[in-house]
Amino acid sequence: YDYKLGKLPRLLTDSLPLRLRDSKDGQVWKFDGQEGKYQFEAALTGKNNAGYALNLSTTPTKPVLLHGGTGYENYGQGIVAGYYSYPRLATSGTLTVGGKTHQVAGELWYDRQWNCTSIVSKGVGWDWLSIQLDQPREELMLNTLHNTETGQELNNGSFFSASNENVHLTGTDFKLTPLTYWTSPKSKRKYPAKWHVQVPSKGYDLVVEPLVPNQELALRFFHAFTMYYWEGMCKVTGTHNGQPVTGKAYVEITNRP
Template sequence: MKHWMLLFLSMTTLLHAQTTADGFAIPQAGRVFVFPRDHGSHPEFRTEWWYVTGHLDAKDGGRFGFQVTFFRQARRDDGKTLHLHLAHAALLDARTGRFVHEERLNREGWDAVSSETTLAVRNGNWSLKLDEVTQRMHIAATVKGEVLLRLDLEVVKPLVVFGKDGVSRKGASAEAASHYLTWPRLKTTGTVKLRADEHAVSGEAWMDHEFSSSQLEAGQVGWDWAALQLKDGREVMVYRMRRKDGTLDKASTLAVVERDGKVRHLSSDVFAWEVLGTWKSPRNGAEYPIRVRIRFEGTWFELKPLAEDQEQDGGITRLPYWEGACDVIDSGGQVAGRAFLELAGYAGDLAGHLRAK
């Protein structure tokens, strides 16, 4: 009897440790991912996103940076779980510096859905879908009636899982973690229609799929994230979790995806993030460190934005952040690749705002 009681208590403790206080799942080490199911939605987790950013070159010499992101956010209400679907789309015309972006927010249902069996998410007429036969992804999105994106994405390098034993740590708390799946290099073709002008484009994209129940813990106010696609065939992903006292959280990480797809993770004490220049938002006064130098393993890369104002001003969510297309400059002053840089939590306490939601 004592043996069974101890077993029951240990199982109860284990089950409790796997969920938040309000019953959402916490990422667990050793998870076995099953595809295409795990490309789809995970409603047992509070937060999930499918995040596509990329650089496109037009045949007429134009250049664009784009972002299309789908979010699912769950909340409890009178014992029921409600799922809200947020989506962001943005396009930068690098020739003119014009940056156009839009947000959408819908409850789950007719206007917004995310499949639990494969990659198929939609918010209004915006969509991201995986063709399981061709293994290609398709994006369709409009931006404020000025932009129409129709893009096909083909896998160049295999899917990678960031973190240790399938868990990407964001802080010391067990809840401050995610399952972080990434296609680090996607060959991208399609069309960009900007007002009356339609451009045939080709380039490369990066896609993150993360699901968790808490991306921030107490004391953290925001994060800096970058994804670099280097000409030498490697990719670099780095995130810095910033604390309220101005220090860097030890959970901050840099990962190198080698040419063969293998991933190496570097801890926060062996890479450096240096701010070279800032930009102040005329809309909310936030000052973003948009020019940075990343040092690791005896080398460094500078991120040089294609335009200063690539801020999404948080019209619906009131959570402004900077998400921008950049060139990667090496120590010899040459363009070594392309990147996207995300800076969140500079227009107020991001963690406090999220808790209030």
């Protein structure tokens, strides 16, 4: 995971294919492509950490997922943000570790959002789960936004079927229930460490659990504002219409007390 704050024209051109370039602190990374066919390149070039690089190419095996049904989601308080995903990208390339290059292959989930900086504030937090099921090959993107000052919550989500049906989920269509918690030794914040995920209309009753408890990041957006941010890989178990299912998930959690 990485981020950079800056004027968008300096980082990303306004034409297709998308083309992104940046370098900082002995790091170089590049991104090119469109419509799920992407090329990622990243490398560490500093004197003390050279010999590490990643070069990946992707091809979509499912079409684009337009969240909210149109590619825009309502995050409350007048905030509407663009959001789409390619939840299944067949991926291959090379990984270089310590100067030794390895051939790698796998599957990626690609998200793109814009016009969403208004929700990155001290008064808003979220639990955000992106779930890939192994069989059936279906996906769930579920998020609950929390207003940490008023206690109000807003649910948004998408269900993407094996036949590529896109269903927008809101309100009581799904339920995310924390089952256990992990407390960060660095920030002292308490994060959910296991979730019970229920989507009754689609027959899903799941448990999502981190592969490693400590996947906390400290993102400093401004001199006076550091956001502690849990973002990491998880495993999925549970049932679909009463039958066992497994899968993978990626989870984001922000602004926990």
